[in-house]
Amino acid sequence: MQKDISPGGSQTRLNGVKKAPLIVLALLLLVAFVYVIQLTYKLSFSQTVQYKSVGLVQSDTIEELVEGMEVRQRIRLDEPVEGVGVMFATFGRSNIGAMRVEAIDLDSGEELYNKDIDVARLSDNALMKIAFSDGVKSKNFEIVVTGLSTQSGGAPTIWLSEKQFANSSLFIDGQEAEGTLVFETLTQTKTNTYGLFFNRMMILTIVFAFAGLHIVVDYRKIYDFIFRHRVLLSVLAILFCVVNKYHFSSITMFDAFIQTGEGSQYSKPILGIARAIRSDEWLVSTPSKMSAWFTDYAKFNPILRATDSYNISATGLYFSYAALASPMNWLYYFLGSEYGLSFNTSATLVLSFLFSFEMCYILGGKKDKLSALVGAALITFSGFFVWWSFISWILNAQAAAVFLYYFLHEEKTFLKVLHGFGAAIFGAAFVSALYPAWQVPVGFLFLIIIFWIFYDARSILKKYRLADVAMLAGVVLFFLSIVAVYLLEVRQYMTDIMTTVYPGKRVSYGGYALTKLYNYIPIMMTPFRPHPNPCEMATVINLFPLPIFLNIYMMIRSKKINGRALAMILLSLVFAYYCYTEMPPFLAKVLMLTYSTPFRLVDILAFIQIYLLVIFWSESKPDHELHFGIVLPVMIAVLGYAGYKTYELNRGFMEIRGITIIVVTMVVLFTLFMSKLRPGLKHLGAAGIILLCAATTMTVNPIVKGLDVMTTKPLSKGIQTIVEEDPSAKWIALDSLVDSGFLVANGAPTVNSVNTVPNMALWEKLDPEGQYNEVYNRYAHMMVSIEDGPTEPSLIQADLMTVKLSPSDLEKTGAKYLLSSSEKESTTYYQLECIYCEGGKYIYRVSYK
Structure with a gap:
């Protein structure tokens, strides 16, 4: 048979070869989607647990449940039950290790329950469900709790009641003890959770559809479309969340403590798990904001502390001119707590990514969209950002600087006014946050950026007319008016808080925090592996001190001083000095670093490194990109040292194997992205970095619908x-x-x-x-x-x-x-x-x- 050597025949076979992998990918994605549907259905229609009190009140606790300790509670009831909930305590910390919980029927000897429990998953002063298997009921059984790998100082305990429950007995390490473990009986019922299933599938379908889009459309076209319509798409994403009342609060933690399983189906997260460690948010901030609704957002709130408290300081919600300083709270005033919380969290997340991208794009000279995208991912998909429940200054400071940049460069009057309004609002939001530990170092960083923005626009400023000058003055006056009114409203709070013992007026001269820079490896594991305090541990991927050396190399190689990079390098060196050792008190006071602490300022030092990386990535293209043979050993050295510090400082949290996997993965991805290679490989490296960041942070905060856990x-x-x-x-x-x-x-x-x-x-x-x-x-x-x-x-x-x-x-x-x-x-x-x-x-x- 004669072979078809015509151009058309050859092209047909080439197209067939190209389509084959895409068909395989499509089939794999379809299989994964079907599996996810089945898993979601199973999780959505699982049984709901309800507890019934037996009259036991916590009065004391046993000792810490350390390795080898055994607690046995024999329980005899009048009627058989499907299980019990035992009240554990965690000492207000996230403990490390495992314990074994067993339930045994004392009449038949049948094992009713046997599970090894990760103690970090326990909620403080809350019941842990012990549901008997296969719907079995028992009225004469024994609960056995054994410490497996828990150590003193990191182990939970169990609440005791001084009341001796009828016909029951307690044994601790084989010795009979007085009292009874605090428990409640449980029943399991099936509830209507179709709404929960529908909402889960709606979100997951969008995720899979976006992934599938990459199979049928050239990815370059997808991201070019996203770039051109990024503002509109951001608005639509926020609108989608608000309409569905989706938010990222851990408020469903209340279901673990109050009438567990009762109330609406939305007392559970749509996706993810609530984080007990975020108590500042779910236990303080969100309930306080809900209380403000009952006051019509007036000046005083008589609900908090049962006395007149200032709404503006206690809840952040006071409907006045000062409210302009909190743009993420505006929807509370018009649509109430559910929609307000949804807008607050979803807009903060979406806009933080958008303005991180814009800031990186601007700092890179608007030369390299890919580097700006990676920079935005390193900021917004960082453990630092998500474990602190979306840090406000990351949005406010960047948004103010971005709006200022576009205000100076915009020619159309309407858009110029809009950008000026944004600069004033978000600038005031940053100043009004009143947390100097971050504000002071961030302020120094953005003073550099703002100075550079004006310097970069010097040719435009020379052409300014009187109307342009008046408009700029108006923006500044608007900004100052918001800040002034806000500070007047909170002056009493500031006076009160400064006279307290805690937090009071703290003074720090620095020292002993520089090693926190290397926590970007262990923080990746915190969504999947318990850590005592991931918030305090969190940082961003910063590759310190490599960004400093790369920019110095760039300036030497190009024989040109990069002012913004040089200023950030000098600021980094000052901050590194403060974080490494104590500064002379006089110098620390002059630099106002006494208002910060080393463990907060080091977060900003890490953040600056991302900007330095973005500047280098953008400025080095195309003439000064580093060759693969240089980048690979440098990345091995930098990330290898970070891995070594991780092993040295987090031995109880991560093993060598896990550290090695993360280090190798990061070496490969950053080497591909930073080396002088063909575009496809660089895109692969960038995509890998973004996916790595997203995969290790996006499950930290749950997706929740509404506030039913508090109201139903x-x-x-x-x-x-x-x-x-x-x-x-x-x-x-x-x-x-x-x-x-x-x-x-x-x-x-x-x-x-x-x-x-x-x-x-x-x-x-x-x-x-x-x-x-x-x-x-x-x-x-x-x-x-x-x-x-x-x-x-x-x-x-x-x-x-x-x-x-x-x-x-x-x-x-x-x-x-x-x-x-x-x-x-x-x-x-x-x-x-x-x-x-x-x-x-x-x-x-x-x-x-």
């Missing part, structure tokens, strides 16, 4: 009913840190909600001599218990205190209602009337004698 539980309806009838009555949440947050979110004025500033008027009544001033004169979570004896506050950690409140002093608090997880009794000082009892929660009305 039976307890929330009970609280709201009472608040509607008695709106000004004061409440106290007993024996819990979490319940106070739930109360304020439902509009109940709560004495022991988080004290952003101390309620000195209350403490003058409880401690007239000021004996415990060092304990309560601070920002603090407050856990209250009523106990015989004098009132005594105790400091557990810098921002946490417990208050043993004397029964005789309860009246001094003015509390009319008590929320408790256990039954309470009247005393000689007051009469209690139980007006709500459901799902392990009790509300008592107090009448004083």
Whole structure:
């Protein structure tokens, strides 16, 4: 047979060869999508657990559950149950290691439950579900908890009740002990979760559709389209989230503590898991913002602390001119808490990526979109950004600088005004954040950038007309007016907080924080492997000190000084000095670094390295790109040293194998991207870096729909009913840190909600001599218990205190209602009337004698 050697025949075979891998990829993607559908269906329609109290109240804990320790609790009930929930405590930390939990039927010897539990997954003071297998029920069984790989200082414990539960016994390391482990019985029911399934599949379908688009459309066309329409696509992404009430809060943590499994199906995340470590967000910030709705966003909020608190400082929500300083909160005022929270988190995420890209694109001289894209990913898909729940200065500072740049370069009046408005608003938002530990070093960085922006636009400024000058002056005056009004509104808060013991006026001269720069390797594992405190550990991929040397090399090679790079290098050296060792006090004060701390300033040092990398990547093309033979050994050296520091500083967290895999992966990807290779390989390296960053951070924060976990539980309806009838009555949440947050979110004025500033008027009544001033004169979570004896506050950690409140002093608090997880009794000082009892929660009305 004669071969077809015509051009058309040859092209047909070539097209067939090119299509074959795409068909395989399409089939693999389809198989993966079908698997995801099945898994999502299974997870969405799993059984819901509901707990029933048996009257056990936590009074003490066992010792830390260290390796080898064994706790046995024999339980005899009148009726068989499907399982129990045992209340663990974590000491307010994320512990490391594993424990084994077993349940054994004492009549048949059948094993009802056996699982090794990662202790980092435990929630503090919350029930851990022990559901018997295959729907088996038992009324005579034994719970066995054994420490497997837990060490002192990093192990959990179990709450004890001093009450001896009927016909039950407790053994610790083989010795019979007094009391009973705190437990509740559980039942499992199937609920309607079609909405949960639909929302999960809608998001996952979009993800798979975008991935599939790369198979049928040239990826260059896809990203060129995204670049040209990036602003519109950003708006649409935010709109999609807001319309569906999607947000990235860990607020569903409340379901682990309050009437677990009850309420709407959206009491669970759509995707991901809630993070207990983000308590500043889910326990403080979000409930506080919800409380502001009940005040119509007025100047004062009588719900927090059950006394007049300034909304602008306690919640960030005060509907006035000062509200212009918080653009991410604007939707709260018009559409309420659900849509407000959705806009706040989704807009912060989307706009942070957009403005990170724009800032990197501008710093790179608008020469290299790919380098700007990688830079944006290194910033926004970093452990630093996501573990701190989307740090506001990353958006505000960059957005202000980007808007200023486009304001100076724009010729159309309407767009010029719009850019000027954005520069003023986001500039004011940055200044008004009032967190100098980050603001001061970030301020230095962006002063350099702003100076360079004006210098770069010098030819444009020379042509400015009077109208242009007036418009620039108007932007500056608008910015100053917002800041001035905001500072006037918060001046009382600033005065109050500066006179506290904590945080007070902290002074630091630096030192001993430089090694945090190398945490970009272990932080990648924190979404998948528990760490005691991933927030404090988090940083960005920075390759320090390579970006400094690359830019020095670039300037020598090109025989040209790059002003913005040189200024950032000098700033990096000053910051590195401060982070490495203590500065002379005089120098630290002159540079205002005493307002920061080394463990906060080192975050900014790492951040600067990304800008330096982007500048080098952009400026080195096409004449000064490094050859593969140079880049590979340099990357091996830099990343190998980072791997060594990871092993040295995080041995209990990461093993050599895991460190090696990450280091090798990063060496390959950065070498491909940074070397002088053909475009396809560079694009592959860039895509790999972006995917690596996204894969190791995008699962940190959950996707949640609405605030049903706070508003649809039976307890929330009970609280709201009472608040509607008695709106000004004061409440106290007993024996819990979490319940106070739930109360304020439902509009109940709560004495022991988080004290952003101390309620000195209350403490003058409880401690007239000021004996415990060092304990309560601070920002603090407050856990209250009523106990015989004098009132005594105790400091557990810098921002946490417990208050043993004397029964005789309860009246001094003015509390009319008590929320408790256990039954309470009247005393000689007051009469209690139980007006709500459901799902392990009790509300008592107090009448004083």
